[in-house]
Amino acid sequence: MAWQALSGLLGSVVYTLGFTFPYLAGAAVVFAVLSRISPCNAGRGWWRKRGLATDLAYWLLIPVLARYARIGFTVLFTVTLLGLSSSEAIAGFYAHGHGPLAALPLWAQIALYLLVSDFLLYWIHRAFHGAALWKFHAVHHSSQDLEWISAARFHPINIIFGTTLVDVLALVAGIKPDVFFFLMPFTTLSSVFVHANLDWTLGPLKYVLVGPVFHRWHHTLPGEGGNRNFATNFAFFDLLFGTFYLPAGKLPQRYGIAEQDFPESLGLQVLYPLMR
Numbered sequence: 001m002a003w004q005a006l007s008g009l010l011g012s013v014v015y016t017l018g019f020t021f022p023y024l025a026g027a028a029v030v031f032a033v034l035s036r037i038s039p040c041n042a043g044r045g046w047w048r049k050r051g052l053a054t055d056l057a058y059w060l061l062i063p064v065l066a067r068y069a070r071i072g073f074t075v076l077f078t079v080t081l082l083g084l085s086s087s088e089a090i091a092g093f094y095a096h097g098h099g100p101l102a103a104l105p106l107w108a109q110i111a112l113y114l115l116v117s118d119f120l121l122y123w124i125h126r127a128f129h130g131a132a133l134w135k136f137h138a139v140h141h142s143s144q145d146l147e148w149i150s151a152a153r154f155h156p157i158n159i160i161f162g163t164t165l166v167d168v169l170a171l172v173a174g175i176k177p178d179v180f181f182f183l184m185p186f187t188t189l190s191s192v193f194v195h196a197n198l199d200w201t202l203g204p205l206k207y208v209l210v211g212p213v214f215h216r217w218h219h220t221l222p223g224e225g226g227n228r229n230f231a232t233n234f235a236f237f238d239l240l241f242g243t244f245y246l247p248a249g250k251l252p253q254r255y256g257i258a259e260q261d262f263p264e265s266l267g268l269q270v271l272y273p274l275m276r
Helices: 002-037 052-082 087-094 106-128 134-141 148-152 156-173 178-194 203-207 212-218 222-226 236-240 266-274
Strands: none
Touching: 002 052, 002 148, 002 178, 052 087, 052 148, 052 156, 052 266, 106 134, 106 156, 106 178, 106 236, 134 156, 134 266, 148 178, 178 212, 212 222
16 A cells, blocks of 8 residues: 555656656746847856756755645645545546536636636735745745746745645635646746746736746845735736836846845755744
């Protein structure tokens, strides 16, 4: 039984990483070229950035962690709220969605999920910039050489009570799992895009969509713009709630956090907020 469980776990890990890494391989080539043509910050290529090994380690950890946290929290909610206890009953309940949301066309569910999840993540993101939770979110801001590959650098607590929790709430509300299947490539590529070293402001679309310069301002120190631009995909949430920051004719230059003793390795970064 133990061997079967371990084999199933390893198979799931290989599946999750096998789904993610082809997109990363493509991003590595595309952004290597684009950042030479129109960089936000001129300098060395992403493959020579400080903390590259740490970023790669996060890309191994976070997709797998998010997958199992999503499953675990969904089971917990289902057992608690609905009383379903067997794996077959739980899987059957969520297989095709449920309730009024599942009756909507798939395109409408995708659009609704994108809008509502971005609204929720905006406020969760702002909460993680507060005094109580910043020590966890500081992990994501700790990269001084901000690049597309920095996108997965998140503390597990940040992931579990951020995107994972929002996804579980969407499933419990009735959204079909197919929504996540179709959106996974988009969410992965969108995340690496907004962290890319590009001087793209998106022109008139900057008031609608999050772009690289917009999000790079968010990774500067608080006095420079680091407490602005909280939206994940839709910049109009920052416009709506007064946190939009994109100064004309100016590009962000410095990234990172004020904490001078912040560790470099993944293991120590995960332990750091738990020991403060």
